[in-house]
Amino acid sequence: MTTLTKTSDAPAPTGPESFLSVRDLKVQFSTEDGIVKAVDGLSFDVERGKTLGIVGESGSGKSVTNLTILGLHNPRTTTVDGEIVLDGKELVTATEKELEKLRGNNMAMIFQDPLTALSPYYTVGRQLSEPFMKHNGASKKEAKDRAVQMLEKVGIPQPEMRFDDYPHQFSGGMRQRAMIAMALMCDPDLLIADEPTTALDVTVQAQILDLLKDLQQEFGTAIIFITHDLGVISNMADDLLVMYAGRAVERGSVRDVLRSPMHPYSWGLLSSMPRLDGNIHEELTPIPGTPPSLLNPPSGCPFHPRCAFKDEVEGSRCTDERPSLAEGRAAACHLTAEQKQTIFIDQIQPRLR
Structure with a gap:
């Protein structure tokens, strides 16, 4: 069973602008080899309508942190401790039923690989429509109209025809656009984007990033953007959190961290x-070990x-x-x-x- 406890002495949010507040978050996994401390005492805030970038190498705890915010950790092997408050709602001690109401409606996630996140057995339109009907009590026609509207908004041509297509009939860039449409179907207040452009070519990547910025401006959504690409984060984020070994090692505005780390x-x-403007023959300086x-x-x-x-x-x-x-x-x-x-x-x- 998952152990869910609330840290009584966790610091309070820094101010009224804090829409999401994470305090002293610890996430541990039980394995055959021992306890994995995936996240170890992490604290940060996200303001409404702003983007927090999280960077770090693979295994630094970026994705685990955000899956925990959504309550998508394995309940049999995971221990969660700390405090997560979304718009005044405590998530660590929330029940699964309470989290189900919040997921999609108040918070949503764009996963890194849409092929594994989208079911191959159902049409894209059905996968967009069903959560909207569940959260909003909408009819099938209302849900379809909304889904077609969102597919058009994310730049998918002929959305009424593509509504009945299956994920394998979409290109990689179109699948990622469909994932964004799905995440935004219920106008969530918090959007978590987990390396959403990693598998895309540079042109499609730029289109997706521009799309996210436009949609954020339109809907006022708070975004957590996870990536290992500092070039991407420089154009997307307002604030930046650098993670290493499950901990935050540096934070500040994206301008301050990238210009004066x-x-x-x-x-x-x-x-x-x-x-891009460097000497192509100049050797990079890797981090040792x-x-x-x-x-x-x-x-x-x-x-x-x-x-x-x-x-x-x-x-x-x-x-x-x-x-x-x-x-x-x-x-x-x-x-x-x-x-x-x-x-x-x-x-x-x-x-x-």
């Missing part, structure tokens, strides 16, 4: 990203085994003491503010020009 992991992500096992995460700072700057910190703080992440613009790192600025200006910034 404060954490060695953020430096590594930016240094390993190719630039591999992400840690979440079955047995390292002590202290989780990034210290891969960090090139841990020797700059006096004593053994990096290996023994877990750095905290303050509210607002912050990075969870033991380097002093002066050290971070000096390292960034002298060593990191020249690589990013």
Whole structure:
């Protein structure tokens, strides 16, 4: 059974603008090899009508966090602790029946692979219509009219004809558009996009991103955008959360984090990203090593085994003491503010020009 507990001393949301508040979220999986700490003490806020970008390597806890918000974790093997409040509604202690009412109506998700998210046995139109009928008590005709309207809104040509097509009859870009239409059928207040453009070519990717921004402006939806692509997030997000080993290591406005990153992991992500205006013969600087096992995460700072700057910190703080992440613009790192600025200006910034 899932263990659901509410942390009594979790900090309150930062202000009235906070539409989604996550506080001290911990998500653990029971496996044959032991307990996997997939998310370990994560806190963040999302404002209404704004986009929060979440970046990090595979296994950093991005998708697990957002599946937990929706209550889509495995109830037999998962322990969830902490606080998730959506527009005043507590989700961690909510029943499955309560979450079913919220999913689709108040919060929805665009999955990374529409081929696995869409059922091959039902038409696209039916898969759009049924949730609308369930949540709104609409008739079949009303649901079809709404579905055709949404298919047209997301740019699918001849929506009335495509309503009766099956997912395999859609191209990859069209399937992703249909997933967006499905997610927006009931005008959700929160939309979670889990790497929605990863499998698409660059042209279709740009179209999907522009579509999401237009729909957000029209509906005022709050968006959590999960990706490993910093180029994509720079054009999509208002705020940015950098995750590593189930924890947030840096956060701030997308402009601040990408222009003046404060954490060695953020430096590594930016240094390993190719630039369109860069020298094609210039070698990228990869982050050494591999992400840690979440079955047995390292002590202290989780990034210290891969960090090139841990020797700059006096004593053994990096290996023994877990750095905290303050509210607002912050990075969870033991380097002093002066050290971070000096390292960034002298060593990191020249690589990013």
